[in-house]
């Protein structure tokens with residue numbers, strides 16, 4: 213029985229559990245002469261039955277699938293002759309691979325070694341047993357649960373409370389899952405970054421002014437060790453983000469003000485979606501727009517003005533990134549500006565304030581926490597943006613704040629470190645994790661600062 | 675000002691009829707549209723003639739003509755949705771801010787037509803202040819709330835003048851003693867009644883001639899309400915006040931004249947004690963005796 217059929221069977225069982233539970237519950241109170249009152253509505257009894265019928269079985273199925281390979285591997289290995297078992301770790305895993313290929317019937321790895329062939333057969337047998345056992349366990353679990361719940365069904369049973377508690381558990385599990393995934397990602401970055409910091413001191417990484425992550429290919433090569441100073445890379449990121457915010461914040465904020473305060477409803481219904489369309493353009497499109505249109509344009513303008521502009525410049529990347537971010541700023545600001553109660557505006561107009569005075573002194577201050585939040589969100593977005601800078605900002609890690617020069621950013625470096633053939637334990641690869649960690653910390657700090665500002669603001673005005 | 679089609683009214687008989695409007699009290703029906711009592715006074719501060727208000731197609735105020743007396747409190751009562759707020763908001767052109775709202779007719783402040791072409795709403799609203807139903811202090815300090823109006827109108831030349839205006843306004847609003855030690859704290863942190871008096875202080879600070887109040891006590895407890903009512907009585911010396919209220923007790927306590935609105939029509943206007951004791955129109959009588967509303 214394949215897993216799918218098994219799952220479908222469990223689902224069908226649950227549904228019938230629901231129907232049976234509901235039917236029996238209503239029968240209990242509607243039976244002639246029955247004067248009892250059900251604790252919960254009948255469908256709760258059905259839900260309870262379905263729940264017990266389906267959920268434990270599903271959990272067992274998931275656990276089974278998770279643990280089965282490890283257990284089978286272990287059993288197969290322990291059955292191998294001692295001389296194979298005493299092989300070193302990596303050789304042993306090769307053998308295991310052979311066995312698995314053989315068991316899966318991959319033709320080109322047909323092994324002549326009888327030991328391996330035997331082990332493969334063993335593996336196949338074990339799997340069959342496991343599948344069979346799983347089907348039996350799950351189906352019986354389902355059926356037993358169904359019967360047991362039906363046995364205990366009684367009018368006093370607090371089915372509603374059980375179901376509510378179960379729903380709560382599901383919600384808790386989902387949110388925990390999300391949190392644990394995040395924690396897991398952070399921990400893995402942290403762990404890999406630690407390995408990097410064993411090869412390159414933290415201080416050198418944080419304060420080093422030179423970034424050229426070439427490592428010696430062979431350990432005995434001399435003079436080819438890389439430099440892992442992250443300062444130029446971070447300065448590049450900051451420069452590009454700053455240019456982007458310089459474009460996005462004023463334009464975004466002002467268009468939000470126009471749309472929410474001045475524009476008539478006809479303009480608003482057209483302009484708002486169009487503006488938000490900007491956010492829907494894939495960043496790669498912005499990227500080649502930046503690289504092929506904006507960057508050459510800036511270079512030509514620069515040459516005309518007698519300036520030395522490189523063909524990939526921080527300015528080009530920043531400008532285009534700024535355009536990309538406008539909708540973030542404007543649509544978030546628009547929402548918070550609209551959320552400012554009309555009372556506030558009326559109060560101001562009632563005192564004879566003009567529209568722009570009302571906006572400047574009443575609406576914007578009242579909406580400021582939201583606006584600040586939107587801007588900080590946009591900054592994290594700018595810092596993490598990759599495609600545009602990969603295409604338009606360049607690769608050379610110049611330590612400069614001149615927007616006309618090529619710079620590189622953290623995200624670009626992470627990309628270049630990880631594309632192509634990699635050894636997963638060379639400092640060059642691990643450097644990507646260190647950069648990612650730093651990027652993460654910076655964004656985290658930004659968010660903390662944002663929350664702090666917003667909270668202080670609220671305290672002041674609420 | 676044109677007469678909108680389809681209202682079923684003859685534009686000519688209106689002003690003529692109001693003077694003998696008590697006649698309308700004898701019957702109901704179409705005559706309900708003629709104002710009973712004494713809508714006009716000697717030497718009024720504001721004159722409204724044949725005011726109509728439309729929200730899109732909805733005819734919210736129908737041919738209302740009334741005078742607002744100098745240094746008097748005029749209260750406007752009526753069932754909810756009858757257009758009291760709408761009419762009040764016409765008096766300082768707050769309806770301009772509502773999309774789709776159209777006002778016809780003439781409203782004069784002294785001899786100035788406030789809907790006239792040359793009139794600028796900014797100084798107008800400084801002359802005719804407004805206090806709203808829900809206390810709506812700005813998210814600023816107590817001081818800045820009151821200073822807001824004088825600042826935007828440039829009423830103070832320096833900081834000390836501004837402080838003086840703020841103090842006087844807060845004193846007039848009866849709030850000074852309670853807030854003088856917390857001027858720099860947020861106005862939104864005051865109690866509901868204090869917030870409403872702060873809004874009154876804010877309106878007073880720009881030295882208006884008329885103050886419009888839209889159910890200023892409906893969000894307040896009885897004690898705060900009593901304070902505001904006392905305050906309104908004091909303010910009458912300096913200002914002309916129009917107050918919308920849904921409480922007839924309040925109308926009789928604070929106002930000298932009372933206007934009764936019904937479905938966008940001004941049914942009856944008269945000295946408060948007459949309107950409450952001897953209403954001339956059956957609808958007014960029904961309302962004040964609690965038969966509906």
Ligand SMILES: Nc1ncnc2c1ncn2[C@@H]1O[C@H](COP(=O)(O)OP(=O)(O)O)[C@@H](O)[C@H]1O
Pocket residue numbers: 729732734752753754755756757758759760761772
């Ligand atoms: N902004 C608006 N748009 C459309 N109709 C409105 C608007 N404001 C009020 N109205 C309508 O006008 C009528 C009078 O409203 P309002 O003046 O608020 O009544 P009141 O203050 O006496 O309770 C009501 O029928 C209301 O539905």
Ligand SMILES: [Mg+2]
Pocket residue numbers: 758759760888
């Ligand atoms: Mg109202």
